Amino acid sequence: MLQVVTQPQVPGKAANHNGPIAIRVEGLGKNFDKIQAVQDVSFEVEEGQIVSLLGPNGAGKTTTLSMLACLLRPDSGDAWIMDYSIKTEAAAVKQAIGVVPQEIALYSDLSAKENLQFWGKMYGLRGPKLTGRVEEILELVGLTERQKGPVAKFSGGMKRRLNIGVALLHRPQVLYMDEPTVGIDPQSRRNILDSVKKLNREGMTVLYTTHYMEEAQELSNRIIIMDQGKVIVQGTHQELVKIVGEQDRINLTVSQVVPKEIAERWHALEGVNRVSLNEDNSLTLLVSDSNLILPNLFEVATGLGARITSVDIQEPNLEAVFLHLTGRGLRDS
Amino acid sequence: MRIFTLAFKDLLQTTRDVRTAVFVVVMPLLFTYFLIAVNGGASGSSTDSRLALAFINHDPNGIVSAQFFNLLGNSEVVRLGVPDENAQARISEQVRDGTYTAAVIVPAGYSEQLIAGTPVKPQVIVDQGSESGQSALNAIETASDRLQGALQTARQTTQTFEARQPFTDATARQNFFNEALAAATGAWKTPTLTVRTEQGGTQSTGNQVSPATQLSPGILVQFVVLGLVSICVVFFLERKTQTLSRMLTTPISPLGILLGHGLAMAGLIFFQEILLITFGQIAFGVDYLRDPLAVLLVMVALAVWAASLGLLIAVFARVMEQVVMFSLIAMFTLSTLGGCWFPLEITGPVFSTIGHLTPSAWAMEGFQNVIVRGQGIGAVLLPVGILMAYTVVFFSIVTWKFQRRTSLNMA
Amino acid sequence: MKILDIAFKDMLRSFRSGFAIIMMFGLPLLITGLFYLAFGGIINGDNDQLAPTKVQVVNLDQTQGVAAGNSLVTFLQSQELTKLIAVTVSPDEASARQAVDSQQAGVAVIIPANFSNTIMDSATGAATAVTLYQDPTLRLGPQIVRELIGHFLDHYNGSRIAGGVLAAQAGKYGVTLDNTASQVAGLEYSQWAQTQGAQPNQLLDLQAPASQSANDKPLTSLIGSVMAGMMLFFVFYTGADTAETIVKEEEEGTLARLFTTPTSRPLILAGKFVSVVITLLIQVVTLVVASALLFGINWGAPLPVGFMTVGTVVLAAGFGLLLISFVKTTRQSGPVIGGALAITGMLGGLMTTGFNNIPSFFATINLLTPQGWVLKGWTSTLGGGGVGDIIGPWLVSIVLGLALFGVATLIFRRRFA
Structure with missing residues (x-):
């Protein structure tokens, strides 16, 4: 009885192409054993936009993001981040992106500064450049005062901020954020949404996954709705609500x-x-x-x-x- | 009643942890079997328990060296072996590797020189640092002393006889000397005065006490501490997560919470004790069942004391790893000082004095009073009392610390 | 460069953990230290360091005149023996045995009623025995008492034999001796024996077995063996524990995050391996130096010690990585690491380095485990062995270590593909 829309049906979508493309995804698919986690996913993200992947838990958002971050290898299709293929140019892709994982991925027994220094080196930063960036990020996430304290002693909000800060160290062109507001208090959530907007104003392209429609609605230039591994619709907020x-x-x-x-x-x-x-x-x-x-x-x-x-x-x-x-x-x- | 519910919950959580099976069951059983087997306690009494002694004779035709061999053969402590030439070349390594406990090397011309009165020493290769090396060396010294005695006897007999009736020639004199020497060494086979050793307690005859009577209770006491780890973790995690706070909002008293956790620990340890004691009794014939009530008393006291130690570790640990670390340190220190691996008798006076103060030493004493000394319930009362006194001290510290940690009124 | 960054980060984390430090350095030194305290001074052959054994003596020999029983009591009470035994004279046999049963004494010496008579009566050839009733849990004390009394009795035995042999030889050759001749012979022997007794242990040329040449004192030899066993046990533990950071990082989410950075996966694994290797290297060197300083252990010549250090590090790192490659969560790793290392360590002989008289087939069993091979090498260096002596175990350590590392890498690559 239900009809699932598999192709974008938003009028005027093609006409929306104003700027260069930061992310182009074509027919991406991924199976885990017999489960088709992601099927034939295609979309594009222009530079300087915030695009949300919206969908319930298990819709395939994180799997899609993992493939775009070169963590998982797609079974079909390909994607280009700043024109680098995720299949053949993973190293260049990784240099171009910053990833904010859903869970806090930090070394809790190291200090904020030590964490930033380590991750900066992993992105190839060295010497004065590294030192400078670490200080800037500490300032940006408001942890300059607490930089020497072990992360284990931080509050949830502080950890979240540092978790995002790590992804910004190497000034990525594209930022992936995987459900960064899950399970946190309203104030920290507000902080994160504001910082995403701020980053975007400064020109950062953001791919944001969430299952909170309010967030998608508030943040995004465009929204891609996923369900059961497929993109069921995409467009701006206005375009989407017109469907109904x-x-x-x-x-x-x-x-x-x-x-x-x-x-x-x-x-x-x-x-x-x-x-x-x-x-x-x-x-x-x-x-x-x-x-x-x-x-x-x-x-x-x-x-x-x-x-x-x-x-x-x-x-x-x-x-x-x-x-x-x-x-x-x-x-x- | 709530205490039992809490204890039961702890035990349920513990049995679901793989660590329990590893640390409470598998490792102590393996260690007991392995260490006793390696120390020769697993073989039956029929095998020769005497120490292997290599006898290398570079004076093959000498009369004195032959008598030395005979005298060594009289010993109840050593078993003589004559290695082949190939083995002779590596004799020092063979002593090191334990093929032989010691080796006696008789130099060429040994007999001739001794008879002539020139001092000459056989070489003895032995590790004096080991107990068995010392035993073997004592046997060699006794034989060597007796050989000197026999030579003296032959010498003075020949002289006394010569004073009465001179020998016709040197050969006759030598023959007489040799006969006297043989007679003297022969007489040493059945000396008039001997020392007879009687073991007290269960080992009424023989010199050798099975290593199992040391190692079976020793490893039991050692693993009692390690067996606590998994259940300590349960209590510790409860303290660290919100479940303890939640529990404190229920009508169970803080003291009840401690007693409940303690009961679970004691229960687990008691189970482990039954396992290891059954194993010791069946596999190695350690006679725990000679007085079941006395053994049971020691088991209960040990379990209760161990539970108080477990609580102590759990309330003092600040992070999970400390639970494991404190348990390991407690295990190694208490089992070494408590004489679980080797009897305190063979350690230095300071060490053994300190060791005798530890609860683990008293637990050992309690078990050994029954299984080795063959005594009854009266002999375990003191060890049990001391273990209980330690329990009271430990539990008081636990209560104090727990109160401070939770800022609660313990009443 | 990134390899070293990852390795440095891992090491910073391990060395900041009090737990890791205790496991790396604290416990092996603690256990060896306890052995050192337990046996310090004693097994260097210096029995003075032992607490005197409490002895209860009962003299049932009430012979008038030449009372040998009294002589034995006097001998046991003599000043020179007070460091070895503390003698109490007991009125009767029952109370002496009771004293042993109640642990008031370690040994009861019961001198039989016919003691003097047996000595005097050379004609009948009757024999008698002094009974030692001992606490069954004691070994060293009763042995000392037994030796002292045995030595004392041999003096009489020798005298009797001297008299007996003279009489027998004279009889055989048809020479008639007067009645006192045997007694004179006995007396002569006795005098000779007394001069001998003044200089004991001069009749044997005592040598330690070949292996102990680097640590000529028995104590350092024992402590060296114990330390080697404990060092290897905890080095293998640290190998697995440091490798465990892979699983830990997987759970923390930092491994996935590392994979999103422009750092290749083999490079990340290599960084981990380097951190394990450097950590182990620091551990072995620290333990060798610290134990040499604290306990006077002579580990051997620098070159073979260096070889074995490298061999140990490579093998422990490879084995640790392999163990961890089978582990899915840190919750599993405790029992897996603890269980596997305790069992292989036990079979490898690490727990029994302080024991003597271990059956020789056990040396073969040792070599079924990685630990057995490195232990063999270290035992050689402790025994003063040169490069030639350790080259076999060393080669096995290196080859086996690299092979285990290879297998572990394959497993990890499949896991993180």
Whole structure:
């Protein structure tokens, strides 16, 4: 019943090409044993843009990013970062990119400064150049005062900042950030989002993975939505929400009735485009106009002897796009 | 009741850790078997336990060297062997490698020179630093002394006889001398006065106490400390993660928490003790069962003391690695000082005095009073009492430290 | 250059860990030190260092006149022996045995009632024995007492034999001797024996076995062996523990991050190997020097010691990497490293270097493990062996070490492909 969109269907996409391409991905695929983790993924990222890979856990975002970071070798397709192939020019690719892994990847028994010095050397920095960059990054991530303390004693936010700082040492042209805000407090999250914007203003191309649509919405010039290893749609925020049309999303909770029964009756109403049943027995409806349809919903419910205990109406957003395309919510996948 | 629930939870976690199987079961069993086997305790009593002594005679036709051989043959301590020429060339290496405990090399012309009264010494190659080397050397010295005695006897007999009735010629005199020498060495085979050794306790006869009676309880006491590692880790991790804080919000008292963890440790150690004691009894005939109640008392006291040590390690460790490190240091220090590897009797006075103060030495004493000295429950009360006293001291420190760490009212 | 950066970073981390330092240097020196304290002064043949053995003497020989029992008691109580034995005279046999049972004494000496009579009565040929009743847990003390009494009794035995042989030889050749002749012979022997007793141990030319020439004193020889065993055990441990940083970094996420930098994977592995090698080199050199200074161990000539240092480092590094290549998580590595190294170390002979009289087939079993080969080499250098003596074990160490390293590299390359 569900139709998964496998090809970009956004009008005017080709016309968006304004600047040179920083990342070009063509038909990338990766299998783990029999599981197709990534299938035929293609997209492009222009220089100076922030592009988000949005999708639920297990959508293939991290696998895609790992291939683009030359950590995993693709089974099919290829990608070019600043015109270097990830398959044949890994060393050049690695020099061009900075990677912020999802987990804190630092030596907790070394100090902030020692960590930066080591990673700087791994990117080929030496001598005064290295010293200078280490100081700049310490300043940038606000750890100049704490540079000699072992990372193990840092707060979660400090570790996150240093984790990002390491990726910036060699002034990469492209920055990959893999879910950098997972499991952290709102304040640190705000900090990270602001710093991503700041980096981008300074000209950095950023490829950002997340399963928070608000982040994708706030940060990105363009958004690529992935699900089950495939790109299901891509475009700017405005372009994407147009897919859903002018549909509103209504979340309803009902009591005293079998939800499945009421779902079928509602779906039959004119103006209701889709009804999906959530795990918590609430219902999500995509409708043309919530103002017109709501009285009808109540009427049907009353007819079935059900009570509607809560109603939440949302204007079209990425969540709605994902729901529209997959029939599932972003978060309950 | 909550204490038992907590102890049971600890044991459950511990049994799921591979380390438990390795450190509590596999390694102590292997070590016990291996060390006892290497020390000759695994073979039956039928094999010859005498020390191998190489006798190399460069004076093959000499009468005195032949008698030396005979006298050495009288010894109950050494077993004589005559290496072939090839082996003779490498005799020093063979003593080093333990093929022979010692070697006696009789120089050419030995008999002639001795009879003429010229001092001449046989070479003895031996490692005096070893206990067996010392034993072999004593046997050689005794034989050498007796040989000198026999020579003296032959000399004075010949002189006394000559004073009464001169010999017809030198050959007659020599023959007489040789006969006297042979008679004297022969007489040394059955000396009138001898020393008879009686072992107290379970080993009523013979000189040799099986090494198993030292090593079986010794390795048990040693591994009691190492066996604690995995369960210490459980308590330590609880302290480091939030589970301890959460537990402190439940109605169990802080003292109850310590007792619960302690109980789990004691239970694990007791299980290990049963395993090793059964193994010692069955595989090496170490007689733990001669007084089961007395052995049980020592086992319980040792388990309880070890648990207090385990708690001590767990509350003092600041990082996980320290748990392992403290356990290893405790294991090596306590087992060396406690006489687990070698009896304290053969160590220097300072070392043995300090050693006798350690809880591990008292645990050894408790076990050995039963299995070697053959004594009963009365003989284990003092060791058990001392182990319990150590437990009280350790547990008090644990309570104090735990209180400081958690800033809690222990009541 | 990056190889050294990685190696330096790893070493900075290990040497900053108190645990690693204790395992590298603390424990081997501690264990050897304990042996040193336990046996210092004693096994250099200096029995004065032992606590005197407590002896209970019961003299059941109440013969009037020439009372040999009394002489034996007096001999045991003599001033020269007070450092070896502490003698208490017990009124009866039961209380003497009781004293041993209750550990009040190590040995009870029971002089039989017919002791003097047996000595006097040369005609019947009757024999008797002095009984030593000893605490079964003791070895050294009772042995000393046994030797002292044996020496004392041999004096009488010799006298009797001297008298007996004279009488027998005279009888054989038909010469009649007066009644006192045998007694005179016995007396003459006795006088001779006393002059001999004044200079014991002069009759044998004692030599240590070949191996111990570098450490001529028995103590340093024992301590050298113990130290060699412990050093090798902990060097192999450090090899595996340092190699474990690969697994640790995999868990920390830093290995994946390293792979995102322009640094090739073989280079990263090589950096790890270099760090293991340098760490081990520092460890072996430190332990050799420290133990030489602390315990007076003479490890041997510089050249073979240098060879064995290199051989040990290569083999321990290769073996450590191989062990770690089988480990998936640091949680597994504890039991794997601990178990595998304890068992191979045990079979390799590392735990039993301080023991004597180890069956000779064990030397063959040793060589089934990597540790056995390096131990063989170090035993040679400790024994004053030259390059020729260690070249065999050394070659095996190098070849085996490189082979194990090769296998480990293959496993890691497949794992991180």
